[in-house]
Amino acid sequence: MRLTVIAKAAGITAATALLTVGTLAQAQASPSAGYIGDGYANNSHGVWCVQHLVNDVASAKGKGRPLAEDGLWGPNTKSWVTWYQGASGHGLSKDGIVGKGTGGWLLLDGDSYYGGYNYCYNYVPSYF
Known part of the structure; x- marks a missing residue:
């Protein structure tokens, strides 16, 4: 029974970590990239x-x-x-x-x- 509780806690911790990483990755995404070419600020x-x-x-x-x-x-x-x-x-x-x-x-x-x-x-x- 104790192993089941530990396994559930580990699963919840892992799921929370994945959600946090996914949220951070989305927050860093550029909502709209600028044009690319002569005269544009190229990255x-x-x-x-x-x-x-x-x-x-x-x-x-x-x-x-x-x-x-x-x-x-x-x-x-x-x-x-x-x-x-x-x-x-x-x-x-x-x-x-x-x-x-x-x-x-x-x-x-x-x-x-x-x-x-x-x-x-x-x-x-x-x-x-």
């Missing part, structure tokens, strides 16, 4: 995510992984964002800026480990 996480997700799409289309995933916005990253905007088939404006439309589609078209509602969701602008 290295957001740029890295764009580079990674564009590489995913390029690789799936037989283009290899053309971008260095270094978190630095530059002409090569902009050029491949423009390529993605034209090659995606989503009717995106080919302006080289990752706004909510381009960002949202990148999150959906890239890998599910970083895309979707996972890591990059906090750093790439989107409508969802």
Whole structure:
């Protein structure tokens, strides 16, 4: 009987810890990421995510992984964002800026480990 009480107490403590960690993780999530591109305040996480997700799409289309995933916005990253905007088939404006439309589609078209509602969701602008 004493072991049952100890086991229940341990279970309650573990559940409380998990809820606390989940709440802290949600509190740290960015409610809306800013645009990424020339003239915007780029953050290295957001740029890295764009580079990674564009590489995913390029690789799936037989283009290899053309971008260095270094978190630095530059002409090569902009050029491949423009390529993605034209090659995606989503009717995106080919302006080289990752706004909510381009960002949202990148999150959906890239890998599910970083895309979707996972890591990059906090750093790439989107409508969802």
